[in-house]
Amino acid sequence: MKVLLLRPHYDAHHRPAGFPIGLGYLAAVLAQAGHTPVPLDLVLYRDWPTELRRVLATHEFGLAGISCMGVQYRGACQAGRVLRERAPDMPVVFGGAHPSITPDETLQLDFVDYVVRGEGEFPLTGLADTLEQGGDPVLIPALSYRRGETIVHNPPARQSPAMDDLPFPAYHLFPMAEYFRMEIPGFPTRHPNPMQIFTSRGCPYLCIYCHDLFGKRFRPRSPENVLHEMRLLYDTYGVREFLIYDDNFTMDLPRARAICRGIIESGMTVGLQFPNGIRADRVNEDLLRLMVQAGTHSITIGVESGSPRVQRLIRKALQLEKVEEFLRLARRYGVTTNGSFIIGFPGETVAEVWQTIRYARRSDLDYAFFAFATPYPGTELAEITRRQRLRTQLLDTAMDVTTPHIETREISIPRQKWLYFMAYLAFYSRPRRLVQLLAGLFRPGMMAKYFRGILKYLSPALGHKNKASPSS
Secondary structure, three states: OEEEEEEOOOOOOOOOOOOOHHHHHHHHHHHHOOOEEEEEEHHHOOOHHHHHHHHHHHOOOOEEEEEOOHHHHHHHHHHHHHHHHHOOOOOEEEEOHHHHHOHHHHHOOOOOOEEEOOOOHHHHHHHHHHHHHOOOHHHOOOEEEEEOOEEEEOOOOOOOOOHHHOOOOOHHHOOHHHHHHOOOOOOOOOOOOEEEEOOEEOOOOOOOOOOOOOOOOOEEOOHHHHHHHHHHHHHHHOOOEEEEOOOOOOOOHHHHHHHHHHHHHHOOOOEEEEEEEEOHHHOOHHHHHHHHHHOEEEEEEEEEOOOHHHHHHOOOOOOHHHHHHHHHHHHHOOOEEEEEEEEOOOOOOHHHHHHHHHHHHHOOOOEEEEEEOOOOOOOHHHHHHHHOOOEEOOOOOOOOOOOOOEEOOOOOHHHHHHHHHHHHHHHHOOHHHHHHHHHHOOOOOHHHHHHHHHHHHOHHHHOOOOOOEEOO
16 A cells, blocks of 8 residues: 655754654555555655645555644644545544643544554554455554544554664655754754664653653663664765654663763764653663763753752652763763753742742853743643643643743643743853853854744744633
8 A cells, every 4th residue: 555654844944854754664664564554744845735745646646644742743644635635535644742642632523534643653553454345444453533423542562662673764765855954952062964863762750741652651662773773874875963852762771872982892883862852861881981082972861850848749759869960971071962941830929930040040050941830631730730720821832832831720821931031041042051152153054053942942832822711
């Protein structure tokens, strides 16, 4: 079966996109099963409806799949309408983070026939097999669909796929040169042709704001498997910097060390960065030394709050002294650091937000990213806001963490916006960071990056209108 795979268009002007790695995995597994995947990344096209209509007129597809996160949901719906208009008899399946946690809502859309919940590689392949053979989808795990007026949710798979059993993303089906020219979410790259890579899935920690797409069990790829993919990207596509996007790369310290040793011994000269965040209490000096020898230049750590009480409240339970130990090591080894912080949790007070702001300001961090607590569907945070009947706003036009969403009993949305602005002002007004920012303006492309950062992180918050409604 020929299967169309879409990443929807979304406002990527102030939002770096990078390679659609999830689509790459879907395409690889479909091809391995004998199907013909045709990935189409609509982010690459300014006039994406015309390109999508052209592809639909050129090929005859038996199935179309759209993968989307929350910020892409609006674009996914727009693409779904075009699919239904141009190919009304073609089944359409939605997958990815947002449909996975809102399958009932997604199946109310008249252009959606199926939803794959969670990891989609094998359910999507099973659906393509079943449709091709005219079978019944009842046996496909993690699939949701309508049967008459009833929505059916098939049970999840009994076990997740072993990571080494997955083929590498189907890079050969994508215009790789286009992605090398795009800005990738992360630090400024220091080497040519940067590319994202996952070396594991899943995280056993129970933070209330985090998704559960990959489950709460840490599932690593073997060091040999990871190094094989890196070598493929290095030799075939000239990749010289890897952005490791794991939820928890350092969960298994011996494995992390083995990957770093493998890079060192391979002879590959690469840059490494960890923009998705690692836990500061899962890095020791032995590991950090190896990471630097392997090419690591930048690391993001998830701090979230400078208040020990809020750390317990959000079940992050990070010991702040461990953060300080990590930052001293990072400075000793010349690693650039970024800390991520979240404000506006239910139960968090204004004084505790200021505690976070002061903690970030006096820390040894080079950069900081401040976000608003965002009650994405399916998270415990969303359940807390519903249970407390807090006023929330989480629209498809404002679904990222740079706009305030929860009117808590402790802090109003206008006050959250002011605290957010003050957090950035306090952090970057320290002389060392201000000099660092000004010096960075003279590096190629950095002035535009800083300007986009201001538009992305500050403008949405300052322009946010208070249209909160009771959570239900």
